[in-house]
Amino acid sequence: MREEAERVQAALGAAEAVLQRLVDARLTVTEVLAGPPSVVTEPTGRTVAGSTVPRRETGMMATILAPDYQRILSVLASEAGREGMRCQQLALALGLEAVPAKVEGLRSKAKRLVERGWALQVRPGVFTAPTVPAV
Numbered sequence: 400m401r402e403e404a405e406r407v408q409a410a411l412g413a414a415e416a417v418l419q420r421l422v423d424a425r426l427t428v429t430e431v432l433a434g435p436p437s438v439v440t441e442p443t444g445r446t447v448a449g450s451t452v453p454r455r456e457t458g459m460m461a462t463i464l465a466p467d468y469q470r471i472l473s474v475l476a477s478e479a480g481r482e483g484m485r486c487q488q489l490a491l492a493l494g495l496e497a498v499p500a501k502v503e504g505l506r507s508k509a510k511r512l513v514e515r516g517w518a519l520q521v522r523p524g525v526f527t528a529p530t531v532p533a534v
Contacts (some may be wrong), residue, residue, distance in 0.1 A: 455516035464517070471508055475518055476528035484523035
């Protein structure tokens with residue numbers, strides 16, 4: 400019986416800790432919602448390493464992208480990238496080692512550029528710049 404009582408007591412303590420975290424979270428959410436509305440500002444055009452890639456709209460210049468993305472677009476827009484490049488070729492053109500970690504990182508960035516309208520995927524795994532220059 401004592402073992403069972405200790406087990407129940409431990410379960411009760413864990414449940415009370417979870418409940419307290421929920422109460423704290425609810426208070427935090429209530430405070431945030433009751434506060435003044437946040438102000439949304441337009442991008443300043445300044446690039447930040449590791450920043451998100453915005454959806455491309457008419458008139459947007461590639462200069463709003465982070466430097467890594469600008470370099471990828473410049474290679475894809477070059478003569479070598481006109482027919483499309485695989486990420487391994489892209490890595491070599493950017494002066495990177497064609498090791499799996501670098502290639503997969505480039506693939507992720509290239510796919511993000513495609514999703515946001517900055518680049519095209521002409522075939523699976525083959526990327527190029529759009530016909531309308533992004534720069």
